[in-house]
């Protein structure tokens with residue numbers, strides 16, 4: 443057919459970037475036969491159903507806007523049900539921004555290990571917050587980030603059981619865990635009782651950047667979630683990304699052995715590098731407790747590009763498509779530095795969350811100014827400005843900056859704060 447429809451490239455290669463030419467013909471739009479993501483009834487619905495069957499979820503909604511779009515839809519669901527959200531403080535900025543847009547009330551939990559980027563939260567902390575909501579007559583839900591950026595996995599099964607006792611739906615940011623369903627032991631949130639979760643298929647599985655899945659336990663919820671996705675997503679979701687999601691699903695169903703093999707090999711790699719201390723439980727997050735900034739310089743020279751590094755750790759993200767040779771190279775390089783691993787710096791100690799003086803929305807949408815940290819004490823945090831990765835905000839919009847948290851910001855290399863201009 444002669445392409446008298448969008449996009450304007452008409453499927454032709456754009457000079458001077460001929461490398462793109464092979465994929466251009468597949469970059470189409472909602473033409474006859476190509477279905478339409480947010481009202482899918484044809485090939486896209488079929489692909490979504492295949493992915494749901496693969497994971498054993500009630501329904502899956504494709505996202506060409508990453509987990510970010512799925513998180514926005516989950517937040518809208520929480521808002522529509524007028525729930526108070528109970529959330530560990532380890533949240534990605536996409537959740538925070540969704541809270542700002544929707545004016546969603548959140549009760550944040552302080553991590554028992556004092557680590558905001560990779561916090562651990564005891565079940566009792568969730569239970570106390572759930573009890574408190576019951577006492578105040580608030581309808582609650584729980585939102586958990588698991589795995590987090592460092593590969594720490596929460597006990598989703600226990601949380602799901604707790605949530606059921608309080609009639610509180612469980613939402614999981616599983617952006618880093620799309621592969622968890624296919625390990626020897628299925629640790630995917632949907633298998634463990636979550637009501638909704640998002641998977642960034644692009645983070646650890648072979649999908650194009652931006653490809654993600656929103657899982658619903660009950661298939662009846664899918665049309666509502668799609669309605670919310672429409673509120674935030676582009677009306678022109680990328681067919682290339684959607685194609686890559688379908689391809690990733692197909693790849694998974696024929697590659698279970700390969701996924702388990704790579705996971706076993708990654709675990710072996712950890713065990714055999716005995717000089718290193720690894721954090722997190724996920725096999726594909728190779729998170730090393732070390733001065734990641736210094737270690738990353740060594741890895742750069744050896745031709746390894748890391749995912750994330752700070753003064754406490756370095757994260758190498760592995761994937762089931764990595765070959766034996768590639769995993770062996772990582773092993774050899776790390777082994778060669780085993781006698782001089784730069785030790786991790788000690789993170790400033792935190793004792794409590796900062797005082798909240800304004801709502802997330804009020805503060806994030808207030809007039810603000812940038813001030814050096816040395817002048818920010820007692821000021822109110824405006825919009826969060828957080829480096830990505832890991833995009834986990836330290837102080838949140840509406841919280842009062844105090845000395846303890848300013849020290850933490852300085853530790854992570856943040857030099858200025860966006861502060862609300864108080865009238």
Ligand SMILES: Cc1ncc(COP(=O)(O)O)c(C=O)c1O
Pocket residue numbers: 507508509510511534536587589590591615617618642652654832833
């Ligand atoms: C924990 C977490 N949640 C959500 C997201 C957003 O995912 P996406 O980039 O697929 O929109 C990220 C991205 O890095 C993340 O690390």
